[in-house]
Amino acid sequence: MKYQIITTFIISLCCNISLTQAQEKNLEPVLDSTALPQVLLKGTSIKSELTHTPAAVNRLDHRELNRNSPTLLTSSFNRIPGVYTQAGALNTNRITIRGIGARAQYGTTRLKAYFNEIPISTGDGQTVINDIDLEAIESVEIIKGPNSSLYGSGLGGVLHLFAYQPRNERSFAKISSSFGSYQLLKNTASVGYSDKKKSLFATYNHLQNEGYRENSEYDRKSFNFNGTFYSGENSAISFLGNFTRLKAYIPSSIGKTAYRENPESAAFKWISAEGYESYDRFLLGISYRQHFTDNLENTTSVFINSRDAYEPRPFDILKENSFSMGARTRFNYKTELFSLPAEASLGAEFLNENYYGSNFENLYEEFPNQGSVRGSQIANLEQDRKYYNLFAQLNLQVFPKLKLVGGLNVNFTDYALTDLFEEDEIDQTGDYQFETIWSPRIAALYELNSTKNIYLNISKGFSTPTVDETLTPQGLINTSLKPEIGWDYEVGFKGNWFEDFYTEIALYSIQVNDLLVAERIAEDQYVGANAGKTDHNGVELLLKYNWKITSAIILKPYASANFNFYKFDEFIDEGQDFSGNDLTGVPDQKINIGLDLIAENGFSLFSNVLFVSEIPLNDENSLETDRYQLINIKAGYDFTIFNDFQINLNAGVNNVFDEHYAVSTLPNAVGFGNSEPRYYYPGNDRNFYGGVEVKYLF
Template sequence: MKFKNFLYGTTLACISVYNSLAQQVKDSTSLEEVYLQSSSVKGELKKTPASVSLLNKTELQRSSPTLTTQSFNRVPGVYTQAGALNTNRITIRGVGARAQYGTNRVKAYFNEIPLSSGDGETVINDIDLDAIERIEIIKGPNSSLYGSGLGGVIHLISADPGKEKTFAKFSTDVGSYQLLKKSISAGFATQKASIFANYNHLEQEGYRENSDYDRKSFHLNGKLHLSEKSNLSFLGNFTRLKAFIPSSISLSAYEEDPRQAAFTWKSAQGYESYDKLLLGLSYHYQFSNQLEQTTSVFTNYKDAYEPRPFDILQQETFNWGARSRFDYQHQVFNIPFKASLGAEFLQENYDGSNFENLYEDFPNQGSVEGDRIANVEQDRNYINAFAQIDFQVTPKLNLIGGLNVNSTNYTLTDFFTEANTEQRSEGNFTTIFAPRFSALYELTQQKNVYLNVSKGFSTPTVDETLTPNGKINTSLEPETGWNYEIGFKGNWTRNFYTEIALYTIQVNDLLVAERVGNDQYVGVNAGKTNHNGIELLMQYTWNISPSIQIIPFVSAEFNDYEFDEFIDEGDDFRGNELTGVPNEKINVGIDAIFYKNLRLFSNALFVSKIPLNDENSAYSESYKVIDLKASYKLNILENFNVHFNLGVNNLFDEAYAVSILPNAIGFGGNEPRYFYPGNDRNFFGGVSLKYNIQ
């Protein structure tokens, strides 16, 4: 079925619902009045001289309640692949597309507390949707304030009960593949303090074999106003996870039965489990109307166990750090300016042990731990010093300049050597200077154009820095890249908002995962890539009557990503398409609101074919997926309401690969295992009860 037929069907479905319903809806807030909340990019969205996308609470709740990242694919320039609930890879403008299993080259924060590890690995889906108020995504390098993160920065902002509000909420969601999610939330706020807490339990058997998922998490955040000039805020999040891994499968297996798991992972009953704790404390002080400062201290602990067919990995990671910044605003020669100066420090200890997996010797018992075969400890620390200054040169022209200086070093201790003696080695990455220059010009009160030039970088991960014999590869260098971007943000009418961005990113010292065994990789610097693209967002708010509001939208990206210089094991891939990311991604949808209580969401996602390997000798098939959701809020009493929701994903039961494993290699004459099959048509629904105390 052609994509246009999908869109036509979605449009007819929404229009038919519209024709059958009519009620009161107030005018929505126009997009140009939306303000960013993350402390480092405060300001009006329309007047921010960078490509920034906002996912508010409504946008995050347009999908099923399982994945925080499910909404990311509606953001132009961002592509998320979800091989399972615990296996996600987020790429921004193609950066990080060749990562094997997780997300790197992208930095993430939760209320100014880093979520990314010291080596750049990022896991977002540990944070439950109920704990998040909004997400702000900065696309492209923005190292002048954040340091490492060549692809961009993702800010999660925690739920807030609001001023002088108290509530309790209980919700239950069910769905296909035995999905069950239970959540309890509570908030309390006065003029002096506020607190929000959430506990949830999410479990699902999964669409594929060996894909059972069980996650329990507890979240707590709050703020205490110490005086008129100061406040203290805190954040805590604990996650306990056990998720089985079906892994990727070959094309033949995918066509035969997409529900099957990879044979070795099924036989070993492979899974990952961990306890993870995130704690942060932030202090804000307003010295005067011109000067303020914010300082955060944080720690992150993870205890993980992962039986895999080729070994069993036991990991323990502990990091701690601090981030502090001073913000000053004044005038020079009657020119208003704002200046930020600060630093971020992190120290991380990684302790990993590998054991034999004797599952083949114990049939039908799953993974069985054998002798220890490796034991390494890596200590890594970095410091980012940053400065940025913002000049309002004229009422219409705003200029921003910034600089980040990063220093990263690490040590590796091998406790498992042939001589049974401890071996220690040290390494340092080159000090990186990452500047940024941006300009924004106000064409009219509602229309702005901007220019952004910035440098970004990403350091290698722990796995990439290790050689096959467990030593540090001291020849590795961080990936670096320059981003050149021009864009437009503005309203053509009050209700019609448009964004367009044209960019090019040149990445040097490309880090390549070179396979050294079955599901085992090491990192090498192997070349350069060019990332060229166009991003488009259009949204129209159509107030048909005081009763009805229809909101059609389009978000799209058209990319030309290729290897500029790339020689790997003697093969020259210059000019080939970049592996692991589509050239086109388009979202089209229509939202409808009736009576303010009934909301209908529709979204059609089109993803073009994806190169599976650097040779470009194999591609995944393009696919189109339509999702629908309806929600209804019923006010039973003045302070008590019930919220119902019902939805369907993959409405037309499209067979597609939701994720791919780049550069998979078949061993022993077997086919390469490129594909993570997407779920078939599946349903979900839920109900929540909320009691508000004024």
């Protein structure tokens, strides 16, 4: 039935497009308070408007990112069709794009993330972004699907964060405080300065939360600073720095009985060991942009990224340190090719990451009620990863209404392992290299009229195995592992209707080969293996409307939805054939509907309903979560006193009807001994928050 509904909708939309194109005159975009504005994307190698980009790209601005509680940057990502975010705790998040990364065990893999063009994903493809505070982010752009011709490794897509920049040419100082359920407390202080020559911003925040579940206390301090200095009209130098200190306890997943009867509980071994993770993380980058002529420009960035971490876990204690440095450069050139307008982008990216990891015994069972106690060392490894990425793109305006895009990426990834543990007879030392990967892309965009476009995109992507996946059960490097490779075939429509109504629809098919799967060797340990192929077929819809009820009130309803048909094409794991089963760890339907109200007197109201269908918990498809729906509401009031003081008051409720649901899952959990498989991360019950912000303009 749902196939018929989707097919009917697509046919109706296509017919409506054709009729409207025949009847409408070309409309110039109206950029008043109600019209949906043209959005210029910054995360693509050649900048273009959102509606004129032949790829599935979505953008969240500062207001959209702050329409929820102030704790998680990723809490707004579920507004984007095709993107599903699971948050087992404030420090345990999994972002999947079009089903890619759904089988990851404890975090986000298979995508790339950048902060102002500085990579924040590790060299082996793991991404943590929730320790970057909301206050430091102006917007997020999400490129969905394999687009390795732009950014290299990242089969699922690319997350591009852009730092907040003052633009009103006035200095300001701002303080804010948020508070709420589970002893939530967040204090923030920010300053900004802007004039015609420079733009500077800095923010510090301290976030504390005891958490809904046992053993989930969270404490994060972060400091972010960024700025741009302009040298005339032709050059600018920018910098970005971010420091985070985190200590977050880990409740981990729980079994079905505890999930139903005592969702506030933590996993027994994790609470006994008082397991947690703590780290200091530092990111620094400098970028220089130069316009040599009206047609030629270059942007070059250099960056460093370091992380010093300590993580006591029931099965061992992990101490790790990583340091990476790299550079990225891109030349853009406007010219004519065969007398046709063209724009080319040519660039390179290099990343060198040095990783140290030491494992120690955890003696918490021998020292009851003392938490984790470090014992003898059981492993000590050093790994150096080098990542070389060459990319090129050409945009060619073949006809006034037809644009063609071609791209190519070449990637070289190698790593050297040094075994520093001499107390066993195993020596893993060696140099390893993945095969050179060529990733082409071809796309086309056709302008139906001045406000509506259709596009076609065919692209290839890949993801390399993580450090954990490259290790065998004996702790050796598995040199037979291959990167996952995926091809994306996509057609879509983007357009405005009646100036105030924006729609997107995308139909795609992604075929993934050499699927990397996690094989469990202990209760909380796993290794990787290439075990098959998956098909990711889906439909995505996005609707936005600006409705000016009166001269003082605007309603902004929106809806996003994705309908997924993700299957194992060929998948045999340890002799079991799962071919034809639904992909584990991702729902086949996600619908997000919301209504925002903006009033001229400063009052605002944000509301949304999130529907999530059942999620298969294992490859056999013998167990799945219950479907759920969440309602969240937030209200705010902005006003000014004494001309220069801007005040914001806000309050919100999450999970209004106290829904019992699994906010995240652990795919293919295994029960050891008499224990149940620990599949479930319970979602928070009904919870409240509020805040006050005071901003002074100098």
